[in-house]
Amino acid sequence: MFKELAAASGALKALLDRSGPVTISEAVHLAAARGRVLSEDLTSPVNHPAFERAAMDGYAVSAADTRGATPLAPVLLNIDEVAGGGRCVPVRTGMAAPQGADAVLMKEDAIVRGREVEATAELHPYKNMAAVGEDVGRGEKILNEGHRLRPPDIALLASLGLSTVRVFERPKVAIIPTGSELVPPFSAKELKPGEARETNSLMIGMYAEIWGGSARMKNLVRDDPRLIGEAIAENLDADLILISGGTSVGDQDYAPPILAEMGELLVHGVRITPGKPTALGIVDNKPVICLPGYPVAALAALYIFARPLITMMASRTDLPRTVPAKLAGKIASRPGYLTFARVALEGGVATPIMTTGAGILSSVARADGYVLVAEEVEGREKGEMVEVNLIE
Amino acid sequence: MFKELAAASGALKALLDRSGPVTISEAVHLAAARGRVLSEDLTSPVNHPAFERAAMDGYAVSAADTRGATPLAPVLLNIDEVAGGGRCVPVRTGMAAPQGADAVLMKEDAIVRGREVEATAELHPYKNMAAVGEDVGRGEKILNEGHRLRPPDIALLASLGLSTVRVFERPKVAIIPTGSELVPPFSAKELKPGEARETNSLMIGMYAEIWGGSARMKNLVRDDPRLIGEAIAENLDADLILISGGTSVGDQDYAPPILAEMGELLVHGVRITPGKPTALGIVDNKPVICLPGYPVAALAALYIFARPLITMMASRTDLPRTVPAKLAGKIASRPGYLTFARVALEGGVATPIMTTGAGILSSVARADGYVLVAEEVEGREKGEMVEVNLIE
Numbered sequence: 095m096f097k098e099l100a101a102a103s104g105a106l107k108a109l110l111d112r113s114g115p116v117t118i119s120e121a122v123h124l125a126a127a128r129g130r131v132l133s134e135d136l137t138s139p140v141n142h143p144a145f146e147r148a149a150m151d152g153y154a155v156s157a158a159d160t161r162g163a164t165p166l167a168p169v170l171l172n173i174d175e176v177a178g179g180g181r182c183v184p185v186r187t188g189m190a191a192p193q194g195a196d197a198v199l200m201k202e203d204a205i206v207r208g209r210e211v212e213a214t215a216e217l218h219p220y221k222n223m224a225a226v227g228e229d230v231g232r233g234e235k236i237l238n239e240g241h242r243l244r245p246p247d248i249a250l251l252a253s254l255g256l257s258t259v260r261v262f263e264r265p266k267v268a269i270i271p272t273g274s275e276l277v278p279p280f281s282a283k284e285l286k287p288g289e290a291r292e293t294n295s296l297m298i299g300m301y302a303e304i305w306g307g308s309a310r311m312k313n314l315v316r317d318d319p320r321l322i323g324e325a326i327a328e329n330l331d332a333d334l335i336l337i338s339g340g341t342s343v344g345d346q347d348y349a350p351p352i353l354a355e356m357g358e359l360l361v362h363g364v365r366i367t368p369g370k371p372t373a374l375g376i377v378d379n380k381p382v383i384c385l386p387g388y389p390v391a392a393l394a395a396l397y398i399f400a401r402p403l404i405t406m407m408a409s410r411t412d413l414p415r416t417v418p419a420k421l422a423g424k425i426a427s428r429p430g431y432l433t434f435a436r437v438a439l440e441g442g443v444a445t446p447i448m449t450t451g452a453g454i455l456s457s458v459a460r461a462d463g464y465v466l467v468a469e470e471v472e473g474r475e476k477g478e479m480v481e482v483n484l485i486e
Numbered sequence: 487m488f489k490e491l492a493a494a495s496g497a498l499k500a501l502l503d504r505s506g507p508v509t510i511s512e513a514v515h516l517a518a519a520r521g522r523v524l525s526e527d528l529t530s531p532v533n534h535p536a537f538e539r540a541a542m543d544g545y546a547v548s549a550a551d552t553r554g555a556t557p558l559a560p561v562l563l564n565i566d567e568v569a570g571g572g573r574c575v576p577v578r579t580g581m582a583a584p585q586g587a588d589a590v591l592m593k594e595d596a597i598v599r600g601r602e603v604e605a606t607a608e609l610h611p612y613k614n615m616a617a618v619g620e621d622v623g624r625g626e627k628i629l630n631e632g633h634r635l636r637p638p639d640i641a642l643l644a645s646l647g648l649s650t651v652r653v654f655e656r657p658k659v660a661i662i663p664t665g666s667e668l669v670p671p672f673s674a675k676e677l678k679p680g681e682a683r684e685t686n687s688l689m690i691g692m693y694a695e696i697w698g699g700s701a702r703m704k705n706l707v708r709d710d711p712r713l714i715g716e717a718i719a720e721n722l723d724a725d726l727i728l729i730s731g732g733t734s735v736g737d738q739d740y741a742p743p744i745l746a747e748m749g750e751l752l753v754h755g756v757r758i759t760p761g762k763p764t765a766l767g768i769v770d771n772k773p774v775i776c777l778p779g780y781p782v783a784a785l786a787a788l789y790i791f792a793r794p795l796i797t798m799m800a801s802r803t804d805l806p807r808t809v810p811a812k813l814a815g816k817i818a819s820r821p822g823y824l825t826f827a828r829v830a831l832e833g834g835v836a837t838p839i840m841t842t843g844a845g846i847l848s849s850v851a852r853a854d855g856y857v858l859v860a861e862e863v864e865g866r867e868k869g870e871m872v873e874v875n876l877i878e
Contacts, residue, residue: 287582
């Protein structure tokens with residue numbers, strides 16, 4: 095039996111309070127920087143554009159030459175290599191301004207007669223002409239520390255001549271699966287009675303990456319306190335350790351007592367369902383989460399504890415994606431527990447998925463998302479509107 | 487001048503009507519299958535669990551032995567290697583049911599006295615015992631064709647002993663940047679007046695991958711109709727071609743006329759702003775999108791045309807992620823045009839980003855998302871609620 099169960103929010107806060115974002119930075123090439131978080135403010139090393147350039151197709155002119163031009167009183171300009179003194183130069187958008195030009199006469203305002211052009215509009219200087227640094231000036235701040243790079247940001251930085259940027263290192267997440275009854279995934283071996291394939295670590299590793307971490311997959315560890323302790327000790331160079339299994343209160347659930355021995359056991363047993371046996375601790379200043387072995391309980395604990403921890407450590411601010419939906423049936427919840435209820439979504443309607451246990455991974459395959467039912471709420475009724483968190 | 491401008495929705499429909507999802511499938515290892523789309527229904531090759539197993543920690547018993555047991559009238563069982571005939575076997579959750587056992591007495595219902603256990607509850611068969619195939623039965627359908635694989639799906643499939651799955655090939659997206667004034671990104675070369683770095687293809691390639699495609703980056707092509715035609719011809723083995731630049735109606739905008747010559751130009755000039763010069767066509771039954779060279783116009787055309795096309799071809803159904811927000815200022819729009827208005831988001835408030843041209847990529851760096859203002863709407867007023875599409 096668990097001595098005392100912690101509330102989910104308090105347990106999470108205890109863990110977050112003892113953890114922090116990764117502050118070490120690294121240089122990455124822009125082509126590989128998508129999704130990474132800037133570790134410094136970025137200022138432009140250059141003016142962009144670097145030269146005055148045409149912002150329209152037409153004729154580069156000296157604006158002074160067009161004074162008084164109207165459709166009824168056009169000004170005649172000679173097509174030449176330089177502008178000014180009654181001369182103009184055909185230009186395309188983006189071309190550098192020819193010598194003597196400070197504006198561009200749009201094609202629509204020009205009547206071409208052989209080597210001469212009738213300008214039918216008066217231009218002020220810099221009309222249809224981009225000034226040096228008009229888009230981005232040298233030394234101008236472009237992006238702030240903490241900004242997460244998206245494709246157009248990367249294109250902007252590359253257009254300024256940059257090829258690398260400094261970003262925060264992704265938190266290194268060591269994933270340690272435990273369980274003597276387990277065999278590694280993808281082994282061709284037939285299972286003997288009592289054996290099962292260890293597949294939670296696959297799921298945990300993928301989520302660690304989705305949420306901004308760098309997953310380090312470790313070998314399966316038998317239920318032996320010495321071996322589990324060694325696995326933790328070997329991975330204290332990681333930023334975060336996720337242990338799968340061995341979290342309950344049975345004779346062979348060694349992970350939480352080892353946390354207490356090696357460091358500090360903050361919480362063992364949380365009022366979430368499924369996921370009650372989750373344990374949270376700190377070893378050598380590194381946060382450690384012991385995830386239950388039951389797949390759906392592991393999923394609930396991942397979303398409730400690992401997601402906020404990893405995104406915070408990765409300096410990311412993205413929240414779980416949610417959609418509002420109407421419940422097609424009642425969600426029963428366990429009073430006093432934060433309930434992780436799987437639902438299928440279709441056309442704005444959420445259908446609760448009935449299951450009989452935390453091990454029923456097949457229920458997740460049918461689930462598009464989950465509804466969190468708060469501790470003080472006794473289930474949610476058919477027809478109620480709920481926020482569905484999408485399962486990524 | 488464009489002869490006739492197409493409405494965005496009609497132009498997109500014309501393109502989608504002539505395109506289809508990629509139907510070729512391939513086998514991929516589960517460890518690399520995240521985000522991929524199943525090309526066939528998946529049924530379980532095995533029963534899961536493969537054997538009767540304990541669903542609780544406790545004592546495996548023959549349910550018949552517990553008949554009539556209550557706290558006041560417990561039944562005495564001997565701890566042994568097999569169950570039945572007054573014997574029981576200590577078990578942990580997940581262990582195979584011992585011979586003779588068909589139920590598990592929870593620890594809470596057992597009083598242990600040396601080698602004997604007092605059962606204080608009557609059990610019916612299969613109480614706290616998982617039947618063979620209870621989670622997933624052999625031959626049972628687990629996931630449908632078209633399902634996009636998430637981490638828990640992959641864990642489920644691995645736990646059933648699978649190591650590969652068949653998925654749809656990702657649409658091959660050839661990306662051809664054009665423009666004689668451009669130099670490739672990341673070159674150390676100083677720009678000469680009139681030159682610019684070609685960086686749209688970086689952005690286009692990243693979006694092609696985000697939306698489910700496989701990007702094939704091609705070398706920069708000069709503004710030469712023969713060379714552009716050759717680049718298209720060389721990439722007709724791709725599923726989709728995205729050409730960057732050369733889409734306007736100037737003397738050197740060759741891409742749309744080449745589409746007309748090599749295949750069919752469906753649309754040239756669309757009532758979107760920015761992005762008007764976008765062209766859509768079909769060559770050898772392959773959709774081709776000519777994206778404007780101006781970065782922000784390219785971004786708008788990507789979201790409006792390439793995103794729905796690529797996700798459809800990738801058999802994906804994900805919609806752009808949107809959040810509701812209140813406008814902090816007026817959005818001016820161009821009547822008759824679908825307007826792609828960039829906004830910054832903070833705390834549920836969307837602030838329109840003022841810009842002077844489609845080339846102002848720096849405006850995108852400040853934008854968290856965009857609001858689409860429909861053709862028939864004349865802008866949106868300060869204080870109005872709008873749906874903001876997040877820039878991924």
